Amino acid sequence: MLLRLDRALSSYTAISRSELRKKIRSGAVSVNGKTVRDETSRIDTGCDRLLLEGEPVTCGPLYVMLNKPAGFVSATSAPGERTVLELLPPSLRRKNLFPAGRLDKDTVGFMLLTDDGAFAHAILSPKRHVPKTYFVRACGMPCGGQDAFARAFSEGMLLPGGERCLPAEFALLSAERETLEARVVLHEGMYHQIKRMFSAFGCRVSYLRREKIGGLSLDEALAEGECRALTAEEIQLICTPETDKA
Numbered sequence: 001m002l003l004r005l006d007r008a009l010s011s012y013t014a015i016s017r018s019e020l021r022k023k024i025r026s027g028a029v030s031v032n033g034k035t036v037r038d039e040t041s042r043i044d045t046g047c048d049r050l051l052l053e054g055e056p057v058t059c060g061p062l063y064v065m066l067n068k069p070a071g072f073v074s075a076t077s078a079p080g081e082r083t084v085l086e087l088l089p090p091s092l093r094r095k096n097l098f099p100a101g102r103l104d105k106d107t108v109g110f111m112l113l114t115d116d117g118a119f120a121h122a123i124l125s126p127k128r129h130v131p132k133t134y135f136v137r138a139c140g141m142p143c144g145g146q147d148a149f150a151r152a153f154s155e156g157m158l159l160p161g162g163e164r165c166l167p168a169e170f171a172l173l174s175a176e177r178e179t180l181e182a183r184v185v186l187h188e189g190m191y192h193q194i195k196r197m198f199s200a201f202g203c204r205v206s207y208l209r210r211e212k213i214g215g216l217s218l219d220e221a222l223a224e225g226e227c228r229a230l231t232a233e234e235i236q237l238i239c240t241p242e243t244d245k246a
Contacts, residue, residue, distance in 0.1 A: 001044070001045045001046060002042045002044055003045055004039065004040055004041070004042060005024060005029065005031070005036060005038070005039050005042070006039035006040075008043055008045055008050070008059060009029070009052065011094075012058060012060075012062070012094060013052065013094060014093035014095055020039070021039045024037060025039070028053045029050070029051065029052055030050075030051045031048050031050055031051075032048055032049050033049070045059035045060060046059070055090070056091070057091075058229060061114065061115055061119065062092070062094060062113075062229060063112065063113075063114045063116065063119070063230040063234075064088065064092055064097070064112070064113040064227050064230065065112065065216075065218065065228055065229075066087060066088075066112075066113055066227040067110070067111075067218060067222040067224050067225065067226055068087075068103055068107070068108055068109060068110075068111040068210075068224070068225075069225045070105070070106045071105065071106075072084045072086070072087065074099040074102035074103050074104075074111065075102075076099075084099055084113065085097065085099075087225050087227060088113070088227060092227065092229065094115050097114065097115050098114070098115070099112070099113050100114050100123060101124050101132075101189060102189075103210060104192065104195075104208070107208045107210065108224060109208075109209040109218055110210045110213055110218040111210070112238070119235075122239065123213070123239065126188055129187040130213065130214050130238070130239070131169075131185045131187055131212075131214065132185070132210060132213055133183065133184070133185045133210070133211045133212035133213075133217075134183070134184045134185075134208060134209060134210050135181070135182075135183055135207075135208075135209045136181065136182045136183070136184055136194060136198070136205060136207070136208055137181050137205070137206050137208075138181075138182070138203040138204060138205045138206060139178060139203065139204045139206050140178055140202055140204060141178060141202075141203070142180075142198075142202065142203055143201050143202040146172060146175065146180075149170065149201050152201070153167070153184070154167055154168070154169070156168075157197055157200060158200070159196045159197065160199060163190065165197065166186075166187050167187070168184060168185060168186050168187065168197070169183075169184065169185035170184055171183045171184075183211075184197075194208060214238040214239055214240055215240040216230075216234050216237040
């Protein structure tokens with residue numbers, strides 16, 4: 001797609017058009033390795049390589065993997081709260097970027113941010129059942145025993161409040177001294193679902209970390225609070241739930 005340089009930068013950054021024009025005129029923008037100072041220049045967003053102050057600008061939809069820390073809310077704005085968008089570096093900020101799905105304020109791990117509404121809808125739609133994989137640490141041993149706990153997950157559980165959730169996958173990792181660790185795979189995203197599932201058996205979740213969306217695992221090289229753009233291959237993995245065998 002051919003766009004004016006200032007319009008393209010405005011679409012793919014969080015910087016105002018007037019500020020971008022100043023940056024362009026100052027020589028802060030290059031196209032295919034050449035400095036461009038004319039904001040009316042046309043660029044091809046499909047193939048031209050665009051740098052702003054030495055940082056690449058992704059033209060087209062953006063998909064960001066964030067290793068969410070505790071204490072941040074999954075929203076574009078929340079008065080009095082810190083949002084996950086505040087964790088993004090300037091090179092990955094855009095006006096229309098939003099979290100594709102939510103993690104509780106105290107839950108950590110893989111969060112996807114994008115400005116592609118159709119893609120977000122596709123992976124969040126209950127009809128698609130894109131799996132989300134979590135590591136869970138909980139206090140207390142399940143009422144009725146571990147076998148009953150696992151069976152309830154696999155059959156679909158009646159949650160406190162009367163809602164019934166879809167079957168989920170439960171794998172016990174360890175259980176000792178009134179603490180258990182497990183890996184859980186959900187195929188839907190009900191409110192506080194994992195916490196409510198464990199609560200139904202008398203257990204309290206003390207730590208929750210999302211490890212995987214679809215077939216894509218969280219990059220272990222990302223420390224909590226760090227993020228990076230996804231590759232085209234990684235984006236496809238999110239939409240390939242059959243590869244998720246965790």
